[in-house]
Amino acid sequence: MEPVSNSFTVDLRRLGVLRELARRGSLARTADALHLTPSAVSQQLAALAREVGVPLLEKHGRGVRLTGQARILLEHADLMAAQWERARVDLAAWEEGRRGAVTVGAFSSAVNGLLPGAVRALAAHHPDLGLRVVEAGAPDVFTLLDAREIDVAVAVDFAAAPPRTDPRYSRTALLADVLDIALPADHPRAGRDRIPLQDLAADAWIVGDAGSCCGAVTRSVCAANGFTPDIRHAVDDWTALAALVESGLGVALVPRLVQPLHRPGLVLRRPAGPPPVRHVFAAVRAGSGADPAQAAVLDALRTAAAEAAGPTPAGP
Template identity: 75%
Template structure:
């Protein structure tokens, strides 16, 4: 490997491949996320290593790992990406945000319960902004954000999401989405106002994919209460979850963002103790938060989140829906 030169040119797209390898941990998973072949990923990383003059990956067993130099480069890559986004935002601001388009990536519950009021507010204040919505969850959601396929991400804090300290993103906390227990009306515990989660250890559960935010959170909450849920129905669609619970086929944790309407045979109860919540946030590429279009969307998301929080609190105070 050549020594580090005083001047070198770096292809930002290759830095993106290195960032994805850091996130995914293997060449195969990186290739799958970027829709490339493992050979193409290796070639991109080798070219980047030649550009900067330092080794970036090294063998570890049958796989690879990032070198110390690669991690130093990633720190600088985050700063470069943020500066580039600030430049784009400044150029957009030059036109005073007269018109614009934005693509929002979000998980399904946010698309159901948060984006409609937010985009309604946006349309009322900024009819010149065109919005597209795509459904996605971490880590794929942030791969799309990094690649520019989406401009703004709405996600939940859980293991697959980036940490608060990730310098690649500017994040805005939106709301704490409380999870309630959905029980069949015939369940022995259905007449209680609050139900101990541990007492549902023997029940069949309806839980989504473990890679989804709600699936991961449900499993974590059950584990924290000392049991592994007996997942009879791996279903992630909330209307289907409500239908199965109403038919007496199991129990589930349901976020208030998708609180089901009155349905015969189903009751919602709060778990005993501190209410389980999932924290919903918005994120943009660091430096792009001053883009006038993105700033407008973030403002309306915050307003809609405040409305949703107030509505769920009013519903809670009025009593459980059956």
């Protein structure tokens, strides 16, 4: 490997590949996320290593892992990405009265529960600004954000999302989305206003995939209440989940962002004690927060979140 030069140049796109590898942990998963082949990812990283003159990968079992030099380079890559965002914002702000569109990536229930309100708020206050929507959950929504395929990511704080201290993003808290219990109308506990979750430990449960935000939150909430749910059905679509609950095939936790579900054979009840919640936030690339269009969209999302927060669950 050539020694580090005082005048080396770096392809920012290759830095993006390195950042994605740090997120995904393997060449294969990085290739899938970037729609490349593993060989192309390896070539990009080998070229980047030649550019900076230090090894970036080392063998680890059957795969590879980042070297210490690679992690140092990533720290600088985050700072460079943020500075480029600031430069882009400064150039965009030069044009007064700018028109355009902001692309938002959001998980499915945020698309249903937040984006319509945000569109109404933008129409009222920023009629010349368009909003485009892409449905995506973590971690994919952050890959899209890094690749500039979207401008704002709306996500839930759980294991697949970046930590709050991640320097690549600037976060805006939107709402604490309360989860209620969905029961068949003829369930023995359906007549109660509040139900201890422990009382449902022996029931069949309908839960989303463990990699999804609600699937992960349901599992963690049940664990915090002292039991592992007996998952009989794995469903990520809320309409399908409601239909299964109504049919008597199990119980579920349902976030208020997707309510009301309007099914006559289903009731929603509050859990006893502190309500389980999932924390919804918006993120933009670090350094881009002063972009007037993105700021307008974040304001609209906050307005929509305030409208969506805390609806009272409906009965049958």
